[in-house]
Amino acid sequence: MQKKAKILIVDDDVDFIESTKIILESKPYEVIVAHEGDEGLRKAREESPDLILLDVIMPTKDGFTAAEQLKKEPELSKIPVLMLTAFSSKRSETSIPVSRGYTLDVEDYIEKPVSPEELLARIERYLGT
């Protein structure tokens, strides 16, 4: 049997993590969790996940800063990063308060809430499964 892909969820919302974890584990993916940016970076280094779901607004270290750091480290920069945000990304570029996020070289932006099918489809696209 093929090795399960490992997905790191970095989000401060435990409820969002719980529901997302259920969906991802059913695939099955292996899910590891971090609750803020620094923990996310540490887990990324330790566990070398195949994909990272990164929330934008978090306490201590926000998603943009964490993503910036991820993309700077050669070991981690190859891991696809999908940014999650409750801000509308469809409507306009500036509706995201930190517009520098758009110049960040992350793989994709996903607007919360995202349906299970949509989330899985996006993840599969970047895992190449």
Add this chain to the structure above:
Amino acid sequence: MSNKPRIEELEAEHTPEEAALTMRLSVFVTLRWLAIIGVVVATLVASQVFNIDFPTRPVYIICPFVAIYNLVFFYQLRSLKREGPGLVIHKARRYGNIHIFLDLLTLTVILHFTGGIENPFVFFYVFHIILASIALHYRVVYVAATAALIMVAVLVSLEYTGAIPHVNLAGFAEPGLYKEGSYILAVLVALTAVLYGSAYMATAISGELRKRQRQVVQIREQLIEEKIGELEQASREVNKLEEEKSRFLQFLSIAAHDLKAPLTAIQGFLWVMLDGYAGEINDKQRHMLDRSTRRIKELLNLISDLLDIPRIETGQILPEIKEISLRQVFRNCLPEQRDLAKEKGIKLDVELPEALPKIRGSGPRLQQVITNLVDNAISYTSEGIVTLRVEEKDKHVQVEITDTGIGIPPEDLPQIFDDFFRASNVEARGTGLGLSITKRIVEAHGGKIWCESPCLDTNQGTRFTFTLPKGKNVRRGK
């Protein structure tokens, strides 16, 4: 007329006091030309008409000298008018002092050759004093009056004692008059009274005038200072408003996030349950979960819409505005609309010209406008066609969305773009903010939007039309 700048324009920077002073000195130069003519005419008339016998040649010789120094003054003044402000008063007064003493001397010399104390023109010194008090410092005026008196006194005593010859105005004055002590004294006393009296009166008036001129300048400066103060105050207030605006938008962003986050979490759980990840659910439960997700979607939309309004109204669209291709905007949103129409069994007819001018706008916002209007048209049409027609006009691009739907009741038409307004003939579905946001976006682009129902030409359905002004440098783009 030459193209050279006129003196008046060059003087523009001078204060009223400076301008008045140089203007008065110019008047003096003019008066001096008249005085020269006056002396010549008076001499001619005296000798020819009144047959007063005296040697006229010295008088005629003096006149060119006066003319020469007057010419020098004339050029001095012209250079003075080009002088920058500040030094003008000082320089002009210095010139004026020289003028006045030269004039006093000239009059004394002329008097000497035209009868000395016998000549009633001895009282002409009063003009010098009046002119001096108009233009010069008041102390100079008293010095000039004193100088005039000394000059006359010296002239009279020299003639009296025979140190210099006396010229008698034969036929006008008694030949011995210049030696009559009481006459001389009377003339000198009268002259003293006249010169000092006029000096006192004239300096009082011109002093007052100068004070007023300075007050005018002071008041003007005060007003300018006040205006500058007001402007600074206004700019401080603008900065404060800008700060408040950005704080407000920051607040909205955080509010939006914190409002959406719990909804997002709930939505996540609902989807997990609906999709069976948390075990089987029965139809009744599915129905309730379905309704719940729909209500959450409504709430999320309402939050987005509510946040859109202040963002548009505080000009947050402006940084997004750039030169865009309208065709691209349509290309981005039409596939979704086509799917929606197909689902409902409605024909979506798109009349889009091959070439459309580029316009200045925010692509995502215009997509929002088109999506909203076409969505509405499809929603309120149960059968028939929704037509999207784009036309290039003289100064703008016009977009029409026409449906064959239920239409809008006439009494609702005036409020159709109001916040939270929902037409009375539809079941409440949206947030009631869609059209009001659409209107705000169109207007933020400098366009107009209006609605007709029923359509004037077909007498059915509804037509929304909006315009977008063409960019200044209109280029054709495919």
